[in-house]
Amino acid sequence: MTDPSLRADCANCFALCCVAPAFSASADFAINKPAGKPCHNLQPDFRCGIHQNLRQRGFPGCTVYDCFGAGQKVSQLTFGGQDWRKDPRTAKQMFAVFPVMRDLHELLSYLTDALNLPRAHPLHDELRRALDETERLTKYNPEALLDLDVPAHRRQVNVLLTRASELARAEIRRKKDHRGADLIGASLKGADLRGANLRGAYLIGADLRDADLRHADVIGADLRNADLTGADLTDALYLIQSQLDAARGSSTTKLPHDFTRPAHW
Structure with a gap:
């Protein structure tokens, strides 16, 4: 955006x-x-x-x-x-x-x-x-x-x-549907979440280190304190800056080109 x-x-x-x-x-x-x-x-x-x-x-x-x-x-x-x-x-x-x-x-x-x-x-x-x-x-x-x-x-x-x-997301096979799911504190390290439906999902404190979130729909997903270290969010759908600001991450987190890496990462 x-x-x-x-x-x-x-x-x-x-x-x-x-x-x-x-x-x-x-x-x-x-x-x-x-x-x-x-x-x-x-x-x-x-x-x-x-x-x-x-x-x-x-x-x-x-x-x-x-x-x-x-x-x-x-x-x-x-x-x-x-x-x-x-x-x-x-x-x-x-x-x-x-x-x-x-x-x-x-x-x-x-x-x-x-x-x-x-x-x-x-x-x-x-x-x-x-x-x-x-x-x-x-x-x-x-x-x-x-x-x-x-x-x-x-x-x-x-x-x-x-x-x-x-x-x-149509061409991505075996997409996971986690719409509105309670994934608070979930262990999703390295998870293949390409094209996943994460609309409105509760990912508070979730371990998303090295997860693949390309083309995942994250509209309304709650990423407060989620660990995005090494995660790939390039091409994530409907991602907004405040979701990143609420999460944790590092220099290894891959972001869309027009987003700012939060200062606290």
Whole structure:
């Protein structure tokens, strides 16, 4: 995924991810924070006061969060650059719109990925129409965005994403189907998972060292603390940067060319 509009641009966002969501004290967040209340680490200039030490300070969940560019879209387009601190009247509505926009931008990211799958060419016209329609929805005003039935739209898009995935994986024989499977802590070292269906699979803490994940569909797979050392994820379908950021890996992990190797690996 190379579209810059689908990457977070924190410099043009009013730190919506640090305010709109609720945090629950856990292994991912060191504090409880209600929705709509700024994190106590948020500075007046909308920067995080502990950005360089989030993991060490107990906030690894912040390091793996991805808004898919929704933050700057809401801040600069939907609300025309209105700062919720300077104009508190916009705050409640802005915080409510943000998760709606994030869901739409996530769909844009996956649709963009699907359009880059050569074997999904028979679906490219439908995928393009779905992409254009989703982009159109992102340009609604705040009231219209809050009225959207995003789950219904997601279901329609997911049908296309699934079909594109099936076309992309069609020539791989003996594909494993682990859709939604509980693979928490599973020993999958060296596993042949080429073309596997891992959509929504729970791979938390799984041992995926040296596993072959080429052309595996990993949309929604939970890779928190999974060990990807030596694993091959080139051509993995619907992989997103935050999945890598949540996992463990090394210099031997093979990644698609447009992904960044996490600094903590």
